[in-house]
Amino acid sequence: MTASMIALLMLLASSLWARNDLYSGQGRLDPQSGTVNDALIQALDEVLIRLTGQVDGQPRQRLGLGVAEARALTQSQQRVSVPVVGPDGELRDELRLQVQFTPAAMNQRLAAAGMARLGPERPSALLWVAVDEGSGPQFAEDQTLDVLIGEQSRRLGLDLVRPIGDLLDLADVRLTDIRGGFLDSSNAALERYQVDIPIMLDLRQSAEGRWSARWFWRLDGFDRSANLTADSAAQLIRLGMESVLAGMAQRYAVVPDELGARRQIATVAPINDAVQYAEVLGHLQTLSMVESVRVLSARAQAVDFELILRSGGLADALALGGLFEEQQTLSDGKLSLTLAQ
Numbered sequence: 001m002t003a004s005m006i007a008l009l010m011l012l013a014s015s016l017w018a019r020n021d022l023y024s025g026q027g028r029l030d031p032q033s034g035t036v037n038d039a040l041i042q043a044l045d046e047v048l049i050r051l052t053g054q055v056d057g058q059p060r061q062r063l064g065l066g067v068a069e070a071r072a073l074t075q076s077q078q079r080v081s082v083p084v085v086g087p088d089g090e091l092r093d094e095l096r097l098q099v100q101f102t103p104a105a106m107n108q109r110l111a112a113a114g115m116a117r118l119g120p121e122r123p124s125a126l127l128w129v130a131v132d133e134g135s136g137p138q139f140a141e142d143q144t145l146d147v148l149i150g151e152q153s154r155r156l157g158l159d160l161v162r163p164i165g166d167l168l169d170l171a172d173v174r175l176t177d178i179r180g181g182f183l184d185s186s187n188a189a190l191e192r193y194q195v196d197i198p199i200m201l202d203l204r205q206s207a208e209g210r211w212s213a214r215w216f217w218r219l220d221g222f223d224r225s226a227n228l229t230a231d232s233a234a235q236l237i238r239l240g241m242e243s244v245l246a247g248m249a250q251r252y253a254v255v256p257d258e259l260g261a262r263r264q265i266a267t268v269a270p271i272n273d274a275v276q277y278a279e280v281l282g283h284l285q286t287l288s289m290v291e292s293v294r295v296l297s298a299r300a301q302a303v304d305f306e307l308i309l310r311s312g313g314l315a316d317a318l319a320l321g322g323l324f325e326e327q328q329t330l331s332d333g334k335l336s337l338t339l340a341q
Helices: 003-020 037-052 059-063 067-073 103-112 143-156 167-172 175-180 183-193 233-252 274-286 314-319
Strands: 024-028 074-085 091-101 125-132 197-205 211-219 222-230 262-269 290-299 302-309 324-329 335-339
Touching: 024 037, 037 059, 037 067, 037 091, 037 103, 037 143, 037 233, 067 074, 067 103, 074 143, 091 103, 091 143, 125 143, 125 175, 125 183, 143 233, 167 183, 175 197, 183 197, 183 211, 197 233, 211 233, 222 233, 274 290, 274 302, 314 324, 314 335
Parallel strands: 125 197, 262 335
Antiparallel strands: 024 091, 074 091, 197 211, 211 222, 262 302, 290 302, 324 335
16 A cells, blocks of 8 residues: 555545544554553543543543453444554554544543543644645654644544645645745635635744744634654654644533433424425434434425534534524524525
């Protein structure tokens, strides 16, 4: 398998992980060790970081989870070979333990501890990268860099898309835009790639070999940034993407409450055909805070849905993904949702 194919698979896999497999983690296996305990704990830490956004808060310690508890939470596990970037900067395969943890049990642990949980309803992002290794800036096309980004996207549960770099992309976003963090230049590309937020990374290496990075991203209409330095580009990618995840958790994570199941009526319009109806119904059914969905009535181009909710966060979840272009809470408490055309 070529390095470019490996990089492509890593980036495709990272998107699937971010949307569908938040409860599956990986831990490096030591060939010299006769136990998988360390790898099991690493896999559990990955999942907890994705679900809480607490990259430094040691959520596992707060939950009081050790090896025995990790085993009890395990649904399945297998050994996998994963392409990684070694200390020498070369691509190599690493043997890991991939563990699928039970979602309901994990969620119950977090709720019992009163910890906010970041579900699958998190913004997708378009990541632009400019790299300067001393000979001037250029758009990132390094396969090693793609694998580093793909690995951190998988580890953190971030749904990242990289621009293909065609003429349309280059007409809108220039290297100076990335280096200056001019996020508005990416607005047309957000529509084109159907993602929620822009991220720009200006990555530079000094003559002494040190690396610096300036991260820029927009979350819920507010621009954020991080200036970092480290001995390697890998460290800067990890730290920057952890900052993005922490910001998403601060904005979108849902704090558990004691209200129990609750009923919400939502009217969606205009729904013009069976395809749009199926798309709306399927979307509502996949939201993590929705326990069940049923149709109450249909008239003209509008459909009334009854949602039974297990937690809060519905309004934020509906605002992501671009399916609905407007939502309004009416005086009687019902939601009015306008389907994007």
